[in-house]
Amino acid sequence: MSNLEKLNKVLSTQKSTWEEEAKWREANEEWLSQSFNIAVRVLDTLKAKKMTQKDLSEKMKVTPQFINKVVKGQENLSLETIGKLSRALGIKLIDVVGHETSPEAEYDFEQAYEVSQIYRKQIFGHASSKGYVGLEACQVYVKEQKLEYKMPA
Amino acid sequence: MEIVSIFADQLTSFRYGNDQPNEFSRLFNQWQDSEFLYDFFTQHIDDLQSGFFGTISLQTAIRQTRDEARRLEQKLLQLAIGKPDNLDSIFEPLRLEEPIELTRSKAKGEKPKSWLRIYAIKLEANVYVVTGGTIKLTRSMQEREHTSLELRKFERCKAYLRELGISDIDGLTELIL
Numbered sequence: 001m002s003n004l005e006k007l008n009k010v011l012s013t014q015k016s017t018w019e020e021e022a023k024w025r026e027a028n029e030e031w032l033s034q035s036f037n038i039a040v041r042v043l044d045t046l047k048a049k050k051m052t053q054k055d056l057s058e059k060m061k062v063t064p065q066f067i068n069k070v071v072k073g074q075e076n077l078s079l080e081t082i083g084k085l086s087r088a089l090g091i092k093l094i095d096v097v098g099h100e101t102s103p104e105a106e107y108d109f110e111q112a113y114e115v116s117q118i119y120r121k122q123i124f125g126h127a128s129s130k131g132y133v134g135l136e137a138c139q140v141y142v143k144e145q146k147l148e149y150k151m152p153a
Numbered sequence: 154m155e156i157v158s159i160f161a162d163q164l165t166s167f168r169y170g171n172d173q174p175n176e177f178s179r180l181f182n183q184w185q186d187s188e189f190l191y192d193f194f195t196q197h198i199d200d201l202q203s204g205f206f207g208t209i210s211l212q213t214a215i216r217q218t219r220d221e222a223r224r225l226e227q228k229l230l231q232l233a234i235g236k237p238d239n240l241d242s243i244f245e246p247l248r249l250e251e252p253i254e255l256t257r258s259k260a261k262g263e264k265p266k267s268w269l270r271i272y273a274i275k276l277e278a279n280v281y282v283v284t285g286g287t288i289k290l291t292r293s294m295q296e297r298e299h300t301s302l303e304l305r306k307f308e309r310c311k312a313y314l315r316e317l318g319i320s321d322i323d324g325l326t327e328l329i330l
Contacts, residue, residue: 010317018160037216071188
């Protein structure tokens, strides 16, 4: 008896649902991708503001379970929910192409982190390379120097 | 502990507990879960920024992982739908240590290999059983607990297969994008 035949004898009667899930993810990629990007931004902001998911849920008057779905990037968010998230976190989460943003909106945490990766040595010398050290200082530096930094694709 | 079919009975996967997903599904769920990736890369930020894969920010690493997981999933989906007999073309024998060439090719400006890994035991031509997988940020598997764990899972699975009378198997293989 071959290994394949032996394997077929012991295979679970319950087949994996991966194929259906993968097809579903492919069909819903547009909004899943947006939801994922928003989730990363929310997680970044929670960390930077030292807020928990529970804090956010209380501020938005929703359940912690809902916030957990949001930060997993699997929730099909309505514009209303995105608006509530933006207000609760004090950040801009979506932008419409062609819409002019204020200079402040361009210097968000994520962008400042990327900038800090490049200018860290110039600014801090021996500062730690970990995490978000000196983000605010980076933002101030970038503004003062009027640096233009394009986010990588 | 049991083995479930992923597709065409040629790609199968271990499931370690009744309340757990099979390993193959677990990987694709985790690699597209922003919270899981955020926590993982925060925990392994030193490895991420050690220079082995260049200097990458947490946010870029998270997005890159999702993008690569998607590409890998698409590739496997194509195989599942059309050509399951091509599994041998995507799995290769496990390397406990990444070659130095990985760094060299990066220096030449070539795209480095992905850090996503799916580990599987080859039972015969184009027949694999997935034992696990992970995000590998270091050169060797023994360097970190989460990669060492994958080697221990392999030993456990090999013993399980032997108990079922499935022997004469190849060693551990890995799928890298």
